[in-house]
Amino acid sequence: MIATPEVLIVGGGPAGLAAARETVGAGCDTVVLDDALEPGGQLVKQTHKFFGSEMEYAGVRGIKIPEILLREVSDSPKLKILLRTTASGYYEDGVVTAIFQDKKVLKFKPKKLIIATGAQEKTILFPNNDMPGVYGAGAVQTLMNVYGVAPGTRGLMIGAGNIGLIVSYQLRQAGIAVAAVVEALDRIGGYWVHASKIARLKIPILTRHTIIEALGEENVTGAIIAQIDDNWLPIPGTEREIECDFICLAVGLSPLSDLFRLAECEMVFVPEFGGDVPLRDTNMETSTKGIYVAGDVGGIEEASSAIIEGALAGISTAFSLGKNIPDYERRNRELRDELVSLRSGPVGEHIRSGIAKCRISAKTEVG
């Protein structure tokens, strides 16, 4: 049997949930698929107070946000959230397949599809990077903050972006030592306030350094790091051994955009966004009519913007289904303005440059 909801949302992170809040609020039959055990995406492991816009719940801890997003619509009979359900395919007749709780295959033919699948972590090459004890930062965060399991006793963090800095802080909060944060750039990539927090804990941030190899026989017992030169090559003689029993990679994310490719949406490689992303118009609709994008899968950014993009995709979808949305034009404009404002500062420069590369031209937009 093929289910035919008005709206199918793949991904129940902040973008997907914000979209659902809007489509359900506007009266659309909506199904949300998420492969995790609970809705929230990245938020379920983020115990820190969130950065960003007060209007999008900054200052609140990430783990609390999914509940807040769903509050208005959680009792609605129009909303169905299927957990442990992975969207696995898109077929040319517009059918989306999904594996439901490892048990059966579900089929959906929605009128509109919103893809908000988020991103996956990148890795880097070094000898022994496949040894037990080498983790992605997301795995470390999930182990600690969702399952209460310590990944080790003393870690080495690779990457001083926001994720590397925040996870280092959270490790220390869990009573786990962090030997150092190693960063190839000549500066901290994340926000300085996050760096200040770990500086106060005496965790050294080693800029212009890289990991050379992980040490150990069966699991990590240490690491060799070294300084690098302007060409990012290790400077001989600067190698040193760091004692640690796990290594945590926080070297960037890459959009999980495969479903768009299956749906033959026009894609573009945007280095600023960590990989291939679909072209989209200002309403978040892709080059394939009726398929929308929202959140990190359209470009690695932040929860605040994921929530706004989700809301924008949600109201645009509902509007295109002919639902009555009071003040649609004004709300649409407000959401877009909020995005522009979030991205307008110096740290938003790469986002602005990325967005410019994946806009569908004005011509296509009219049609």
Added chain:
Amino acid sequence: MASQIERTGVPTKEQIESTLPGDERRAKGPYAVIECWQEIPCDPCVASCPFGYIAPMKNINDLPKLDQESCTGCGNCIALCPGLAIFIIDETFGGEDEAMIRIPHEFAPLPEKEDIVRALDREGNYVADAEVVRVQKGKSGCTVLHLLIPKKFILDIRAVEPLPMR
């Protein structure tokens, strides 16, 4: 070449001194200092001030602007800043050579009132012992510690060494 704070997360002496209000204001009682040096899209501090003394931002990337002359030192902002970058200094508290500082603290176990804790600077170095005057638990989950410290260290002390886990 990247600046000190860009490389280490630690501000320079000049940056730190620039957060202090004038002598007259300092002598009047508690005031907030905001150690936020980077234009990032973040604005919860604005709404955190019950008196509206942190000016509304034209752009969410603006640096916060606090009216230090009017600031009452209530400290509501401390626990709401996601960057843990706001502190309250009260140079009128305690004896001649003492002062009070209020700092955010997110480590369990929490110290208790009257405990002596190890106060740290921005680089995590031990500066002095401090007495915990009050442990203020907020609904954001971020605790604010009120510490009695030697007055000469009001610009240095910004953290407390986490206690060993039980």
